[in-house]
Amino acid sequence: MSLMASPAAAGRRRPIIEAAIDLTARDGWAAVTMTRLAEQVGVSRQTVYNEIGSKNSLADAMLAHELDRFLTAIGAAFDRHPADLVEAVHDAVRDVLDLARGNLLVRAIASATHGADTELVPLLTTHSDTLLADVKAVLVARVESYDTGLGTEQVEVLIDLMTRTVLSHVVQPTGTPAATADGLAWLASRVLAAPARKPLRYS
16 A cells, blocks of 8 residues: 555545554454454445555554554654753653553553463564664654754664663553653753763774
């Protein structure tokens, strides 16, 4: 399918993906079938196949759909604080963790990791490295628009640390989104207050 789908095609595709997320969270990935999706959305099974393709493609589409929601939240946080990177980090972390708390797909993945639906996790983690790289690339571009005093390599180290910490809290939170955001914003403020201007030793 072309990436430049028509508005009509996009309008058919989105409800199918959202229905799949809802079914996965409610009944498990194994219970998701093209027939059930067709019934829930009110289209033919052939339409589901035409819009989505295989079940593996459906898993990819679900992940891309939810990733876009998280990236939108991150972008909005940075847009609110164009001159204050620490506040942008705080809001981005808080908003991502708030979104994850009520996210049906995240809940389904977390359940799967505890044995509830072992078929789902491999499908959604097949491209995890690529997705993580894409997220980091977006964040590097946003952070480099600020005057941080850091080099690109140092920005990448900071973002890698932040991203992995946030992901760990998405899967297994140890505090409220606000508390985690406060902690990571404090960490960012300490790094930015005394940036290491020398190149990384082992780059």
